[in-house]
Amino acid sequence: MSLDFDKPLYVLAPLAGFTDLPFRSVVKKFGADLTVSEMISSNALVYDSKKTFKMLEKSPLETPYAVQIAGNDKEIVKEAVLKLNEIDGIDIIDLNAGCPVPKVVKNGAGSALLKDMKKLGEIVETIKKYSKKEYMSVKVRLGFSEKIPEDIAKTCESAGADFITVHGRTRSGFFKSEVDYEAIARAKESVKIPVIANGDIDSFDKAEYVLSITKCDGVMIGRGAVGNPWIFYQLKNTKADVSESIKKEIILEHFDQMIEFYGDYGAVMFRKHLHTYSKGYKGAASFRDKINRITDPKEMREEIERFFS
Template identity: 60%
Template sequence: MIDFSQKPLFLAPMAGFTDLPFRSVVKNFGADVTVSEMISSNALVYESKKTLKMLEKDELEKPYIVQIAGSNKEVLKKAVLILNDFDFIDGIDFNCGCPVKKVIKQNAGSSLLRDLDELKSCLALIKQYSKKQSTSVKIRLGFDRENVQEIAKACEQAGVDYISIHARTAKQMYSGKADYDAIKKAKQAIKIPLVANGDINVENADEVFKHTKADALMIGRASVGRPWIFYEIKNGKTVSKELKKEIILFHFEAMMKHHSKLGLSMFKKHLHEYSKGYENAASFRQNINKSDDYNESFKLIEDFFS
């Protein structure tokens, strides 16, 4: 399903950003694998409409991976069985990397890095009940210390098909430098494919591949405001301002279609990123923040990015 011999580029799951409209944009511009926003297994089991809507995908998304989080075995099992009913989902990824306090308090996300037996048990359960083509896991280098080789081996023993590693500990959150030496160590310790993640951009992508010997790269924050980054990495070319304007307007329309009235307010955080580096960006942001009308906002966006 995922050809790791081709060094694929993954879009990282990012809460509040990697919804269907954003994934459809990056899929048009070279992302090989897209992953849903992190979805709570509890929310999925209790079938909130919002959660089920988060599962939807664009027709271009192939393969499409859904990421779930949690630690309650019975709930995880039910969540996997629910996902089995959606034929358009190609794989299930288990989040063991989220460092946010409210997730850790539920003994989910990166909290599981503190108990490798529990981590293995959760992964084995997902693997046992999933009918999808792949089972994967996203981790960090450790919880409050780096012990990534030990964690990676535990994930491999649990039977996952590949592993994604963010090159920081949970304690670091998103501060400090990404530790690609640790990713390299993890790669040497396992036989399954490894996807490197953390601070990867156009400038360092080739070097990260060479240094870590990773089988794929996963790009997150660098794609926000620059969803064409996948094209740039693959082709070594920058995207013209004219094409950027087309992409931004396409993204805006997709947000309105998918999120309806909420689309306009939700898109403003993307516009703040898109406008960085442009002349008069501050006044544009002020004007767009005041606007709650679709036609007015469309005109503001079109004029500014022209």
Template identity: 65%
Template sequence: MATLDFSKPLYALAPLAGFTDLPFRSVVKKFGVDLTVSEMISSNALAFQSKRTIKMLEKNPLEDPYSIQLAGSDQSVMQKAVEYINTLDGVSVIDLNCGCPAPKIVNNLQGSSLLTDLPKMAETIRTIKKYSNKEYTSVKIRLGFDEKNHIEIAKICEDNGADFIAVHGRTKAGRYKAAVDYDAIAEIKKAVSIPVIANGDIDSAAKAKWVLEHTGADGIMVGRAAVGKPWIFHQMKEGTEEVSSELIKEVVLEHFDQMLAHYGKYGAIIFRKHLHTYSKAGYEGASAFRNLVNGIEDPSEMRDIVAEFFSQSFIG
């Protein structure tokens, strides 16, 4: 398995529920992303070996290194989940989610609600570190719950065994709308000795460059900005914003084929949301196209229409 290289900026794909599944990660990986992360996995569902949850752990052979992100705070359940992951080959990292702001997660002392109980967060990190046979333990954090206490949170991660952290530069209260506090990420970087990955509203090559310089972070993590633009990692690494119509068409069709391979015919229906983002800007007739695909269920019919639509020139 590949070792994470923090001697140069590391580019990671953030976990996004409903989007960063195996087909999407497979496409993104071809554009040079250094680390991919599973969708957030319920430790409880994994401990009881839910078939749906186990399928979510599947990875592409190209995903190396690969991280599995767990949500939970019950130590016996977390231990069982980690021990299941220990049986899987090709996993380099087990990541603890301490950032998700969704109410159904927060209400069960998972995700960002762990930031309200730092002793429990520390205990959970130690549990993962103790029972994992994987090379790295990491933590995805926010700057705090209602108020910022980011230095304290980051130091607890470091002191309890995290090998690196990914920092979303908002509090839980800020959800995804508040301005990202890149100064706070820079403060975390200065306060800890483990690698720090910056996350939050990094949506272009120019922004990635600025964030790396401003925060001093060891890498960046991109989530929503990669949906509809999986080539963004190549743009960031090469410092270019250009992308050809031919490449976009190739990527969209490959992603579509991967969805069918992974989900069967239902993959075409799931793929509608991706077509909405792929066509969001830069194509004539995009609104009519989205309305059209919303009513198509037959995979071959959808693929033909997709191929035709994305054959037109991308106008940006």
């Protein structure tokens, strides 16, 4: 399994609560080159949390597959890596050095690592040293409060990262400030390893635009794929438009995967996705109303078939 950086790589970002196995398998089937697990706490891995190991499960389609870990203690990160080494089917260990969420930052993990280049480098080195997986990557932001894309990219490169993903905001920018694609371009220019651009990429045209401005080796798409997983189909097939029949096929595939993974309760869990998928369709309100009361998978599948035809 090797990643081909000769053409743009299309990557699904890890999103807590959304990029579970069913969603990842769908985008993978329809065009994503690489999928990443939801963020896993290295502490939870070390303490054998059952829920955590369930989150590591992957779909047979997911090759290559990356597992993203968060942590700031070298010893614990090392232990977490040793656990991951024992699990087959993981090709990449990715370090989260970008998550802006307060409880993660308070523990010194996620984007807190961007405040201390020495610490960031040490954690990257630790993963690289102990991992038996093919690749080691890092997901970063432009900085904690000031933009230092070159320093961050070079730190990751010299510590042994095989590639990095740069989200075009600082930690202070959270998810709201303007994404600075020029700053991502600066990160790309400062290193020899591949760089993937991330941040507010929500359409085919936007992805093309970001690739042209940043000169990056790929794009990572997160929130832009929720309710819009066909964005990967569009990118893979270089189509600005996507037919209703393809959309319907993707929605049904997503539904079937949910039922397979979660059992019948997957139908109830799928309501939030249907709320997003039905946006902009005629009769969406009454459709949402109806599915909010359905618990039977067979009945729900029939409603989906009918509505998206």
